[in-house]
Amino acid sequence: MKSHVLRPLWVVLVVIGLILVARYFVVPPDFGIYERGFMYGFHRKSNEKEWEAFKVKYRTKTYCKDCHPDKYESNMSSKHHVIQCENCHGPAIDHPENPPKLTINRKRSLCIRCHAYLPYPTSQRAKIKGIDPKEHNPGMECVTCHNPHKPDMEGW
Amino acid sequence: MRQTRREFLKTITRGAIATALPIGAFKFLSPREARAAVASSNVRWGFLVDTYKCVGCGFCVKACKLENEVPYDAPVTRTWVERYVILKNGRMLADTPMGARDGFTDPKVQEQEVNPRDIAKAFFVPKLCNQCENPPCVQVCPVGATYQRADGVVLVDRSWCIGCGYCIMACPYGVRFFHPIYHTAEKCTFCIHRLVKGMNTACVDACPFGARKVGNLKDPNDPVTQVILNQRVAVLKPEYGTKPQAFYIGLDENVR
Numbered sequence: 001m002k003s004h005v006l007r008p009l010w011v012v013l014v015v016i017g018l019i020l021v022a023r024y025f026v027v028p029p030d031f032g033i034y035e036r037g038f039m040y041g042f043h044r045k046s047n048e049k050e051w052e053a054f055k056v057k058y059r060t061k062t063y064c065k066d067c068h069p070d071k072y073e074s075n076m077s078s079k080h081h082v083i084q085c086e087n088c089h090g091p092a093i094d095h096p097e098n099p100p101k102l103t104i105n106r107k108r109s110l111c112i113r114c115h116a117y118l119p120y121p122t123s124q125r126a127k128i129k130g131i132d133p134k135e136h137n138p139g140m141e142c143v144t145c146h147n148p149h150k151p152d153m154e155g156w
Numbered sequence: 157m158r159q160t161r162r163e164f165l166k167t168i169t170r171g172a173i174a175t176a177l178p179i180g181a182f183k184f185l186s187p188r189e190a191r192a193a194v195a196s197s198n199v200r201w202g203f204l205v206d207t208y209k210c211v212g213c214g215f216c217v218k219a220c221k222l223e224n225e226v227p228y229d230a231p232v233t234r235t236w237v238e239r240y241v242i243l244k245n246g247r248m249l250a251d252t253p254m255g256a257r258d259g260f261t262d263p264k265v266q267e268q269e270v271n272p273r274d275i276a277k278a279f280f281v282p283k284l285c286n287q288c289e290n291p292p293c294v295q296v297c298p299v300g301a302t303y304q305r306a307d308g309v310v311l312v313d314r315s316w317c318i319g320c321g322y323c324i325m326a327c328p329y330g331v332r333f334f335h336p337i338y339h340t341a342e343k344c345t346f347c348i349h350r351l352v353k354g355m356n357t358a359c360v361d362a363c364p365f366g367a368r369k370v371g372n373l374k375d376p377n378d379p380v381t382q383v384i385l386n387q388r389v390a391v392l393k394p395e396y397g398t399k400p401q402a403f404y405i406g407l408d409e410n411v412r
Contacts (some may be wrong), residue, residue: 029247031300034306035197039294040291040304043301043303043305043313044300044301046346047303047315047316048305051310051345052348055349057358058219058362059357060361060363083215084362084364087219087362087364090222091222109258109261111257113214113260114213114259116261116314117263118260119165119270119278120278122278123210123212123278123279124209124367125244126400127387128211130173141161149184
């Protein structure tokens with residue numbers, strides 16, 4: 001029996017079938033609901049590994065220790081011992097293979113990040129000796145007079 | 157119409173199966189998946205910010221951008237530092253030039269000279285993704301491109317994100333933005349590539365003053381957990397019910 005009701009029904013079913021087939025090929029196999037449930041955990045699992053494989057660029061002070069022992073020792077015995085070498089020299093990545101040398105930044109802007117005087121008595125900034133960059137030997141690099149690794153002024 | 161109890165139950169069962177079948181056709185849970193869905197992890201990453209210790213040097217922002225390949229000169233960043241200057245007359249000034257990538261070196265706030273004698277209190281507040289327990293940004297994703305890991309870290313699948321921007325609108329803390337190169341939603345990953353290697357996040361390592369710390373909140377002996385359990389800490393915008401997992405020491409009511 002031919003029915004004008006059944007015919008569109010078949011069309012709808014075929015369309016649904018096609019969508020399911022297409023979905024099978026488009027959606028990655030590891031796409032699913034994981035630990036955090038439907039609301040927060042619906043994702044492609046292998047993406048977690050992709051993020052975990054991201055390249056580490058900042059290697060911290062202990063990495064520099066063996067090859068630049070003089071700088072390390074002098075820095076660690078100074079008031080600047082809290083500052084990471086890479087904050088001033090940029091990320092080590094695979095130095096000395098790549099890049100063979102790290103940048104040396106002698107700009108005043110590097111030092112005044114901490115030493116530009118700001119009148120904020122209630123913040124920790126007040127505990128760092130501040131200078132007014134416009135008054136304190138303007139136009140000259142700070143490192144012509146101060147040692148960036150060991151700026152201590154005992155004996156001045 | 158009269159119905160026996162047996163007929164009624166039969167109809168109900170048939171109805172339930174009929175509605176469940178089409179849904180079942182879309183997703184079958186394998187036993188392994190089902191187990192993973194209920195098994196809980198013994199790691200939950202959380203963050204601790206001590207606003208008293210921050211001096212506004214901005215090395216955390218610089219390190220984050222270089223570590224995570226966020227274009228350095230674009231006005232977007234995964235973490236930033238805000239400066240708050242509250243005057244004695246109650247007025248509040250706040251700014252974050254370039255997210256404080258180059259630190260705070262100018263006493264002018266919002267292009268305004270401030271007389272030091274008018275300042276009641278002034279401080280710096282580092283901000284980053286709170287890795288909320290109930291992340292609203294994840295709920296709104298229409299394609300499952302952003303998600304929460306078992307350890308609480310919320311990530312974005314760049315190959316799956318369609319760039320609709322719903323998540324950027326949904327985050328009450330404004331931590332999400334479009335990546336200028338990939339044109340996908342971008343956010344702090346808690347440097348998960350470093351955490352899984354046993355390292356700290358890049359911003360934590362870069363901070364000379366210990367204003368930032370990251371720790372496992374499920375480990376009661378972790379120093380960060382100890383502070384959160386034993387000291388007075390606060391979270392940002394608790395009224396949103398997002399349960400942020402970045403805790404602040406010395407949070408001021410003016411900070412939003």
